[in-house]
Amino acid sequence: MSRVVSGAGRREAARLWLGLGSNMGDRLGNLRRAVFALEVHPELEVLRGSRVYETDYVGPGSQQMYLNACLEVATCLEPLVLLAVLKGIEERLGRMPGGHMLPRPIDLDILLWQGRISQDARLTIPHPRARQRRFVLEPLAELAPQEIFPDSGETIRQACAKIRRKSGATVRLLAPDDGVEVRLLPGGCGSGEPTREEWRAALAVHSR
Helix, strand or coil, rough: CCCCCCCCCCCEEEEEEEEEEEEECHHHHHHHHHHHHHHHHCCCCEEEEEEEEEEEECCCCCCCEEEEEEEEECCCCCCHHHHHHHHHHHHHHHCCCCCCCCCCCEEEEEEEEECEEECCCCEECCCCCCCHHHHHHHHHHHHHHEECCCCCCCCCHHHHHHHCCCCCCCCCEEECCCCCCCCCCCCCCCCCCCHHHHHHHHHHHHHC
């Protein structure tokens, strides 16, 4: 955690997991722009990202398929402050307020906050439907399979295994024509992608 550090009068940086989704416009571009916005925020550090999944819409009516992914993040922000940051990013990327269960260019959710339970009227942690959604659990299990949902005592791996045994919406890895699985964060040496350091340097220039 090189950028998010604690100091006098500040809380220790916490680890948490975010869910990302998009089913409007340039879906993959929307996810990547959201990651960029999170990465350049001075109080956030994006630690890891899952692969990208294409998933059926879950809900009333019909909508186009979603792209979904998860991020592991470190921050010293309080949950409600982070929620405001996420809502601001959604708005800048074109999501209209009050669009619950409607198509959206971007959806950013706080899924799990290490060891924390919150029942605030504005924010429930863990996310109340996280363990019911395979499109959440599959990418989440990539990042933190042994992390525990503090409200149930289940690990993410256990919750994911349970939901895989049920019939439901299609969830599959997104892979372009070359068959390479898509990730939101850069790869390492030899991957043909920029390193995290090169990526962050480019973002710093872009955000000036």
